[in-house]
Amino acid sequence: MPPASRRTTRRGPACTARRSRRPTPSAGRGWSSRSSTLPERLGGREAGRTHVDLCPDAEVRRAPAGVELEDHALALAEHAEDGAGEGVLRQVELGAVGIAHDHAFTGARVVRLDDTLQENNSLRPTLGCIAPYPRPATSGEFDLIERIRSRLAGPVDGETWIGDDAAVVRAPEGPLLLATDVIVEGVHFDLSWAGLDDVGWQALTVNVSDIAAMGGRPRHALVSLTMPPGSDVDRLYDGLAEAAQAWRCPIVGGDVSSGPVLVVSVALTGTIEGGGAPVLRSGARPGDRVFVTGPLGATAAARRVRRFARAPARVADGEAARLARATAMIDGSDGLAADVGHLAAESGVGIALDTVPVAPGATREDALGGGEDYELVFTMPADREPPLGIAIGVCTDDPEERTLNGGPLPALGWEHSL
Structure with missing residues (x-):
């Protein structure tokens, strides 16, 4: 039996460790699997x-x-x-x-x-990229964490943020909203023309938009990074810090690791201000009118000419729609055609659109399928006028209906193949 300070890893039937024999060449792989x-x-x-x-x-x-x-x-x-x-x-x-x-x-x-x-x-x-031993005390993970911390706001009184095993924040009263999204190099962005600060902005903002689509406000963010060696993490966090300040959503913790491509994963908490319930995708009813908070397609138009557009999250608009008693809401991150389809499916209604608001420089296809605009699509009862938004259609009692100006709604929008 081996000494207590040693251990073995079992991968099959137990066998007793023997003295090693001389190696035996194997025709297939060069060494015998026996010894x-x-x-x-x-x-x-x-x-x-x-x-x-x-x-x-x-x-x-x-x-x-x-x-x-x-x-x-x-x-x-x-x-x-x-x-x-x-x-x-x-x-x-x-x-x-x-x-x-x-x-x-x-x-x-x-x-x-x-x-x-x-x-x-x-x-x-x-083995990945492993720093030679001994590792300098100021060039590793913990030095990076300190650089990240220096770019972000410090904790408010009574809370603990970056630097401990877990963040400590005050628990809200009422519903707690949770959202998470991941963006991956080569899938969601191209570093040959997108700046790392823009990537950081997008990573946080796409999550804030999910909170806005519930009629809530973002509260705290956790950011986890997987990145290739040599990545400019400081610039990435400059963009994250800008977004955190813009949306009043402090980054309170996260994780860092190394990998072959850049991956940014963000998780957010959010709250419903003043009580009440969040707006879900599933509340629309036949006869409800469909609205969108603004023109669509600007992000796709910029992407087509290899430019990065920092689309804003519509936090204030989401709150206004909730307070006006919107029946259902979704953000426009996947493109209008896909997003009205998601809302209709969750609500069990059909959708008949009669117009598509198109941003300057964009096409109707950009608006229907481009995505990442973060405008909010919401529904209201026919007898209620919202304080904002552009009317674009109506919910119908045929759950299969997806039409635009009487014809089929084009099947456009983001959907990952998994």
């Missing part, structure tokens, strides 16, 4: 002469050159090559930071990787 050394090379680097028994409870007798471990076993996948395998999900842990991926080590806690592994490009897809 083997760690490959003689790690992407061209000498890995030492560590022998590993590749039974399910395999243990490393001595760490390979360039890798320093705590006193735990290092279990390798079958057919280990260049430090990678084809087994179950495994994890490399660097100090207190875990990097989870499909092809790494499990069981052991890696506390040091020599520069030889850093220089080895073949290991980068497996």
Whole structure:
């Protein structure tokens, strides 16, 4: 039985760790799955002469050159090559930071990787970008967190924001609104023409728009980043900070990690001011009129010429529509055609549009399918006049109806293929 300070990772029937035998070449993969050394090379680097028994409870007798471990076993996948395998999900842990991926080590806690592994490009897809040891105290995650904190507003009295294990905020009275959205490089934005500050603005604003569509106000935000090495995080947070100030929605915490593309995930809380209920998508009734808070398509028109348009969230308009007793509401982030379809489906009504307000420089197709305008679409009873908005149609009693000027409503708008 191994000492108490060691552990093994079970991936199959129990087997007793044996003394390693000399490696046996395998025709398919170069090393036998019965017993083997760690490959003689790690992407061209000498890995030492560590022998590993590749039974399910395999243990490393001595760490390979360039890798320093705590006193735990290092279990390798079958057919280990260049430090990678084809087994179950495994994890490399660097100090207190875990990097989870499909092809790494499990069981052991890696506390040091020599520069030889850093220089080895073949290991980068497996181990990611890992700073040489020892890591300078001012160039890592915690220095980044301090830079982020310096760009944002400080906590109000009685609350704790960035810097602790969790943010502490006052619980609101009445309904608590929760929203989250993620934007991904290559899917939602193109960094060849969009600035990182614009990306930060969009990441927060798209969530604020969801709160506005309920007739609420945003209260607190959490921001999580996955980013490639060398990303200008300061500029990204400049945009996030601008949006946080514009929408009076402080960023109170989050997380940072590394990855192949930039991913920004934001979660928001919101409240309904003055009591009352939020406006849902599901409250429209046949005969209700359909309104939109402004012209559509400006964002799509800008995107077509590789410009980034900072569309505003309509927080005040959402509150005004709620106070005027709107029956249903949705934001225009997916394009008018898609969004009226979502509202109609949730309410169990049909939609007959008779006009589409188009922003200057945009086309009707931009307005119907472009998305990311954040104008609000809402419904009101026919006998009630709203304080804002452009009338664009009516709800019908045929749940299947989706028409524009008597013809079929074009099937346009955003929808991810998953």
